Amino acid sequence: MDKPRLIYFDAPVSRGEECRLALHLAGIEFEDVRIKSAAWPAMKEQTPYGGLPVLELPGHAPLAHSNAILVLIGRRHGLHPADDFEAARHEGMMQHVEELRAVVAPTLRLGDAEKKAAREALVTGYLPAWARAAERNIHAEPFFGGAGIQVVDLKLHMAVRWFIGGKVDHIPATIFDAYPRLMGVHLAVRDHEGVKSWTART
Numbered sequence: 001m002d003k004p005r006l007i008y009f010d011a012p013v014s015r016g017e018e019c020r021l022a023l024h025l026a027g028i029e030f031e032d033v034r035i036k037s038a039a040w041p042a043m044k045e046q047t048p049y050g051g052l053p054v055l056e057l058p059g060h061a062p063l064a065h066s067n068a069i070l071v072l073i074g075r076r077h078g079l080h081p082a083d084d085f086e087a088a089r090h091e092g093m094m095q096h097v098e099e100l101r102a103v104v105a106p107t108l109r110l111g112d113a114e115k116k117a118a119r120e121a122l123v124t125g126y127l128p129a130w131a132r133a134a135e136r137n138i139h140a141e142p143f144f145g146g147a148g149i150q151v152v153d154l155k156l157h158m159a160v161r162w163f164i165g166g167k168v169d170h171i172p173a174t175i176f177d178a179y180p181r182l183m184g185v186h187l188a189v190r191d192h193e194g195v196k197s198w199t200a201r202t
């Protein structure tokens with residue numbers, strides 16, 4: 001291996017896409033390894049924790065868990081705060097996004113009727129509570145930490161984009177409309193030139 005490899009499923013979404021974006025914004029040339037779903041079961045136990053993404057860096061063991069990957073890239077390439085308290089605050093928000101995914105992911109596997117009930121409950125309960133907590137922890141603009149884009153912003157962007165695309169059944173695309181700071185971060189990332197240049201090539 002002579003350059004970093006980022007291994008994820010063959011889709012521009014979620015934990016994998018936020019890591020690809022971080023590598024791209026960091027200016028790192030990397031091998032974008034995309035795994036077809038059919039190949040995954042045989043690979044699963046070969047990964048550190050049984051999930052993707054995995055980042056392979058020359059001379060190191062494979063690294064898993066999206067937040068660990070993002071923080072490493074961010075620290076090395078100016079996309080994560082140097083101040084340790086501010087860094088921890090960013091990591092808290094990144095964990096907040098992971099908790100959202102952990103709550104919503106099980107509904108992906110439900111049958112139609114159960115999925116509808118579970119998602120409607122999320123719309124009235126968990127999702128607004130999640131967004132309110134995100135909103136009260138965003139103190140700057142346009143990005144979470146102020147003027148510069150950082151890895152936490154990529155994570156917030158991917159989470160918001162997932163829901164407002166209108167493709168998550170039973171969850172209205174307007175779900176985060178009432179949260180201007182959260183939406184502001186999402187829009188600032190969407191419109192960032194480096195992000196657009198990645199999106200344009202995939």
Ligand SMILES: N[C@@H](CCC(=O)N[C@@H](CS)C(=O)NCC(=O)O)C(=O)O
Pocket residue numbers: 014015016044050051052053064065066067098
């Ligand atoms: N905590 C891990 C979660 C990894 C994870 O669950 N990834 C999903 C894709 S986003 C996955 O690998 N799903 C397939 C599986 O669990 O078998 C992270 O942040 O990367």
